[in-house]
Amino acid sequence: xxxxxxxxxxxxxxxxxxxxxxxxxxxxxxxxxxxxxxxxxxxxxxxxxxxxxxxxxxxxxxxxxxxxxxxxxxxxxxxxxxxxxxxxxxxxxxxxxxxxxxxxxxxxxxxxxxxxxxxxxxxxxxxxxxxxxxxxxxxxxxxxxxxxxxxxxxxxxxxxxxxxxxxxxxxxxxxxxxxxxxxxxxxxxxxxxxxxxxxxxxxxxxxxxxxxxxxxxxxxxxxxxxxxxxxxxxxxxxxxxxxxxxxxxxxxx
Amino acid sequence: xxxxxxxxxxxxxxxxxxxxxxxxxxxxxxxxxxxxxxxxxxxxxxxxxxxxxxxxxxxxxxxxxxxxxxxxxxxxxxxxxxxxxxxxxxxxxxxxxxxxxxxxxxxxxxxxxxxxxxxxxxxxxxxxxxxxxxxxxxxxxxxxxxxxxxxxxxxxxxxxxxxxxxxxxxxxxxxxxxxxxxxxxxxxxxxxxxxxxxxxxxxxxxxxxxxxxxxxxxxxxxxxxxxxxxxxxxxxxxxxxxxxxxxxxxxxxxxxxxxxxxxxxxxxxxxxxxxxxxxxxxxxxxxxxxxxxxxxx
Numbered sequence: 001x002x003x004x005x006x007x008x009x010x011x012x013x014x015x016x017x018x019x020x021x022x023x024x025x026x027x028x029x030x031x032x033x034x035x036x037x038x039x040x041x042x043x044x045x046x047x048x049x050x051x052x053x054x055x056x057x058x059x060x061x062x063x064x065x066x067x068x069x070x071x072x073x074x075x076x077x078x079x080x081x082x083x084x085x086x087x088x089x090x091x092x093x094x095x096x097x098x099x100x101x102x103x104x105x106x107x108x109x110x111x112x113x114x115x116x117x118x119x120x121x122x123x124x125x126x127x128x129x130x131x132x133x134x135x136x137x138x139x140x141x142x143x144x145x146x147x148x149x150x151x152x153x154x155x156x157x158x159x160x161x162x163x164x165x166x167x168x169x170x171x172x173x174x175x176x177x178x179x180x181x182x183x184x185x186x187x188x189x190x191x192x193x194x195x196x197x198x199x200x201x202x203x204x205x206x207x208x209x210x211x212x213x214x215x216x217x218x219x220x221x222x223x224x225x226x227x228x229x230x231x232x233x234x235x236x237x238x239x240x241x242x243x244x245x246x247x248x249x250x251x252x253x
Numbered sequence: 254x255x256x257x258x259x260x261x262x263x264x265x266x267x268x269x270x271x272x273x274x275x276x277x278x279x280x281x282x283x284x285x286x287x288x289x290x291x292x293x294x295x296x297x298x299x300x301x302x303x304x305x306x307x308x309x310x311x312x313x314x315x316x317x318x319x320x321x322x323x324x325x326x327x328x329x330x331x332x333x334x335x336x337x338x339x340x341x342x343x344x345x346x347x348x349x350x351x352x353x354x355x356x357x358x359x360x361x362x363x364x365x366x367x368x369x370x371x372x373x374x375x376x377x378x379x380x381x382x383x384x385x386x387x388x389x390x391x392x393x394x395x396x397x398x399x400x401x402x403x404x405x406x407x408x409x410x411x412x413x414x415x416x417x418x419x420x421x422x423x424x425x426x427x428x429x430x431x432x433x434x435x436x437x438x439x440x441x442x443x444x445x446x447x448x449x450x451x452x453x454x455x456x457x458x459x460x461x462x463x464x465x466x467x468x469x470x471x472x473x474x475x476x477x478x479x480x481x482x483x484x485x486x487x488x489x490x491x492x493x494x495x496x497x498x499x500x501x502x503x504x505x506x507x508x509x510x511x512x513x514x515x516x517x518x519x520x521x522x523x524x525x526x527x528x529x530x531x532x533x534x535x536x537x538x539x540x541x542x543x544x545x546x547x548x549x550x
């Protein structure tokens with residue numbers, strides 16, 4: 001059954017076409033990769049699906065809901081979340097507080113409840129702290145729990161950003177270049193975490209330039225070039241596709 | 254001399270109330286409000302005019318806070334979906350609009366002549382001489398209560414979200430939270446504090462006029478929190494004391510420096526304050542008391 005269904009989605013800015021007629025189907029619980037050269041339109045496609053830009057035409061359905069009229073926040077509420085190519089940590093909050101900031105519907109976010117039901121706020125904080133602690137264990141960030149997030153390494157920031165999304169308990173996560181600038185050991189660790197998340201039933205779509213790591217990780221791949229999907233299927237098939245080779249190698253090989 | 258000390262302490266504490274509110278907006282939420290004095294003016298006029306109609310002071314003070322806070326709401330709705338720089342410009346425009354309205358709406362505010370003869374806070378039962386001292390104590394209690402409130406807020410989940418907005422607003426949206434809602438609340442709370450400070454000012458000085466609410470006052474408060482450190486309560490306290498020491502202390506310079514006119518002295522005062530601000534930014538970019546995570550940045 002399809003969880004995310006993108007049909008004939010296009011985004012044009014004046015004369016410039018970011019992507020055109022894109023179709024993507026993600027089955028519930030699937031793990032899918034999206035590759036493409038720089039400027040192919042992958043991140044812009046993510047932004048259109050998650051609401052950061054408004055596409056010019058097409059359809060985005062998630063879990064049966066029409067997503068395009070919804071704000072970024074509403075789409076996140078429906079369970080669709082994303083990370084960014086450049087990590088967006090809360091730099092002056094500790095790693096632990098970064099995770100604590102994420103969960104939705106916190107009583108303590110309401111000024112009225114802070115004063116009327118402080119006990120409830122405290123209880124909820126204690127529950128969230130437990131979840132945040134186990135998330136820190138899961139992502140191997142427990143050692144840096146009290147460090148300001150701004151001073152983490154690039155790879156740790158990516159882990160933290162993933163952790164922050166997981167605190168939302170989303171049904172679908174879109175990762176934008178999770179391995180970029182991450183050392184090989186951490187790439188391995190990050191890959192394992194992604195597989196474990198997928199085994200827990202979370203649907204994932206991953207943009208990545210590290211083709212070797214990605215094709216080991218995902219059973220299914222989309223390839224984009226110049227704003228269009230040019231191939232889809234098993235990683236071995238997609239990478240062998242002449243159009244993909246042409247796009248990546250410029251027809252040299 | 255002790256009258257003077259009481260007077261300057263009252264000024265320090267009124268400025269400190271404003272600094273607390275601005276620090277909530279800027280230091281803890283990252284909102285650049287250049288029209289802060291507008292809310293101070295709204296508070297001063299609200300309480301001042303109501304008291305002349307016979308409204309008891311506790312009620313008029315409360316009205317000053319509520320109106321200043323409430324008027325921040327439409328401003329927030331209009332501007333908070335835009336980027337930070339727009340907020341700075343629009344708030345500056347807002348405070349000037351307020352000042353010009355106060356100047357032009359003679360029927361309500363007596364325009365440029367101002368409103369004299371406002372009742373003082375404790376004179377009725379404490380007398381003029383001990384009235385000031387009692388006011389000082391009340392301001393002290395109010396400031397401590399405000400600090401306690403801010404300390405509670407910034408450590409709460411609400412404080413965590415406004416700090417997240419300050420650090421990265423887009424990421425807050427990616428978590429499914431609406432930053433505008435939180436920013437509006439922070440703007441309203443900080444503005445209510447400015448309104449309260451305005452009410453204290455009006456009933457301490459007993460006279461209000463539009464010329465008291467020029468943008469310079471906004472920037473005095475900014476200087477206080479930037480010098481002290483905008484996201485530490487200690488920074489608010491020390492920054493305000495330093496500002497008022499410079500502002501008031503330079504009055505005494507004439508006793509030591511001969512041959513300087515009053516006008517020249519006023520310029521020297523601006524020069525000293527400007528230099529203090531520049532030195533702070535050069536050598537202590539996060540204020541004298543930075544929060545623990547901003548050090549060395």
